[in-house]
Amino acid sequence: MDSSYTFTADSAVFDEQNLVSAAGLVPVLELAEQTSLSRLIDEHVDLPSTRVKSGAVNPAGKLTSIVAAMACGADSIDDAGVLRAGGTPRVFNEVYAPSTLGIFLREFTFGHSKQLAAVARAHLVELAARTPLLAGADERMFLDIDSLLRPVYGHHKQGASFGHAKIASRALLRLGLSPQITTISTASAPPVIAEAQLRSGKAASGRGGARQVKQAITTARAVNPDATIMVRGDSMFGTKKMISACVADGVQFSLSVSRNKRISAAIAAIDEATYTPVHYPGAVEDPDTGALISDAQVAETPYTLRLTRGRTLTMRLVVRRVKDARYPDALFPVWRHHPFVTNSALPVAEADITHRRHAIIETTFADLIGGPLAHIPSGLFAANCAWLACAVITHNLLRAVGTLAGGDHTVARGATLRRDLVNVPARFAAPARKPMLHLPAHWPRQTGWKALWNNTIGYPTIQPRAA
Numbered sequence: 001m002d003s004s005y006t007f008t009a010d011s012a013v014f015d016e017q018n019l020v021s022a023a024g025l026v027p028v029l030e031l032a033e034q035t036s037l038s039r040l041i042d043e044h045v046d047l048p049s050t051r052v053k054s055g056a057v058n059p060a061g062k063l064t065s066i067v068a069a070m071a072c073g074a075d076s077i078d079d080a081g082v083l084r085a086g087g088t089p090r091v092f093n094e095v096y097a098p099s100t101l102g103i104f105l106r107e108f109t110f111g112h113s114k115q116l117a118a119v120a121r122a123h124l125v126e127l128a129a130r131t132p133l134l135a136g137a138d139e140r141m142f143l144d145i146d147s148l149l150r151p152v153y154g155h156h157k158q159g160a161s162f163g164h165a166k167i168a169s170r171a172l173l174r175l176g177l178s179p180q181i182t183t184i185s186t187a188s189a190p191p192v193i194a195e196a197q198l199r200s201g202k203a204a205s206g207r208g209g210a211r212q213v214k215q216a217i218t219t220a221r222a223v224n225p226d227a228t229i230m231v232r233g234d235s236m237f238g239t240k241k242m243i244s245a246c247v248a249d250g251v252q253f254s255l256s257v258s259r260n261k262r263i264s265a266a267i268a269a270i271d272e273a274t275y276t277p278v279h280y281p282g283a284v285e286d287p288d289t290g291a292l293i294s295d296a297q298v299a300e301t302p303y304t305l306r307l308t309r310g311r312t313l314t315m316r317l318v319v320r321r322v323k324d325a326r327y328p329d330a331l332f333p334v335w336r337h338h339p340f341v342t343n344s345a346l347p348v349a350e351a352d353i354t355h356r357r358h359a360i361i362e363t364t365f366a367d368l369i370g371g372p373l374a375h376i377p378s379g380l381f382a383a384n385c386a387w388l389a390c391a392v393i394t395h396n397l398l399r400a401v402g403t404l405a406g407g408d409h410t411v412a413r414g415a416t417l418r419r420d421l422v423n424v425p426a427r428f429a430a431p432a433r434k435p436m437l438h439l440p441a442h443w444p445r446q447t448g449w450k451a452l453w454n455n456t457i458g459y460p461t462i463q464p465r466a467a
Contacts, residue, residue, distance in 0.1 A: 061094035
């Protein structure tokens with residue numbers, strides 16, 4: 001493919017006043033207003049101007065500007081300048097300069113970032129009521145908790161410290177900050193973020209996890225009070241404190257546990273005959289025998305956990321074992337064991353399959369790393385906490401946008417949603433004061449985009465997507 005014309009150095013000029021670079025922001029921000037985002041900000045965020053006079057004025061307008069910039073792909077404060085280009089300021093009110101938004105974020109304290117986190121929780125409940133964001137929540141909801149380390153550079157990032165990370169199967173220390181995330185998902189709906197908190201890079205993965213899960217349970221019950229809830233996590237969260245929090249709130253749990261003498265003794269006591277092969281979704285079978293290529297096997301045994309004040313709790317210890325690849329020619333099989341505890345009544349094989357789906361939280365991490373958390377923008381810890389809360393609101397909003405667009409967009413990644421639905425150029429016109437957006441002809445994602453438009457603009461309820 002080559003150019004149809006011969007261009008010169010003077011053939012490109014930045015002078016179009018009516019071109020909107022991200023026309024998809026119109027239905028996105030309309031959905032945000034239909035789910036009361038501005039009202040929730042006004043109700044919860046009470047921010048004084050302490051550093052710069054009038055720096056904290058109009059938090060709703062400034063926070064929605066940050067959310068809009070993140071929806072377009074902003075990963076730093078300067079990226080918000082895209083909202084001031086072309087005809088975007090004509091289409092939207094209260095479009096602020098990046099410098100103004102930076103001043104505003106620096107007015108946040110840690111307590112004010114908690115106010116914004118409350119906005120994110122309430123907005124998630126509103127989104128779930130307005131859209132099929134958590135389809136299947138009436139059956140079972142899964143709360144997955146994990147943490148990640150985002151690297152920072154320089155010596156002036158508040159809270160930054162060296163934490164453990166693994167890159168290409170190699171463990172190393174990196175200077176950074178550690179967000180801890182709890183997501184809500186269902187069997188048919190991709191995860192949305194229920195809770196997020198920013199911590200020092202050296203913070204242990206499970207630190208503060210029980211408190212965060214208790215708040216996430218409250219949010220999940222606000223979405224659907226009758227749903228069965230299951231908390232899933234890796235071995236850093238399989239602690240007495242986390243298990244006690246789940247039991248106290250009356251929810252199911254499926255948590256990996258670290259090996260110790262009592263766990264190892266319980267695994268050794270399992271009868272070999274009780275191990276059964278597990279058939280994972282998409283597992284490969286031998287074409288001749290029909291046997292599974294995978295050698296994974298599962299078994300279970302009762303396990304009694306000793307709690308504080310002489311209390312005990314009996315639960316199921318499910319053990320998944322696979323052959324150790326380091327010893328392929330051993331005379332007898334050498335097994336690697338992966339134990340987890342659960343109080344669910346699922347059959348042992350289904351319990352293992354359900355537990356391993358905890359890895360779905362990594363898709364949320366990928367969206368955040370490929371979007372707002374590609375960088376940690378500010379040198380102030382509280383400002384970065386507010387940035388994380390805005391990233392949570394944006395992530396959940398884009399997930400809701402995908403459900404309204406329908407089709408493959410229901411489970412698409414954030415980068416795909418931005419490319420197909422948000423960052424669509426359009427020419428803005430207002431003949432006879434009737435606003436019009438003229439989008440590219442033959443746009444390949446036109447069906448999904450129009451489904452999103454029809455489900456937000458002028459419709460109080462969701463309309464089915466045309467075939």
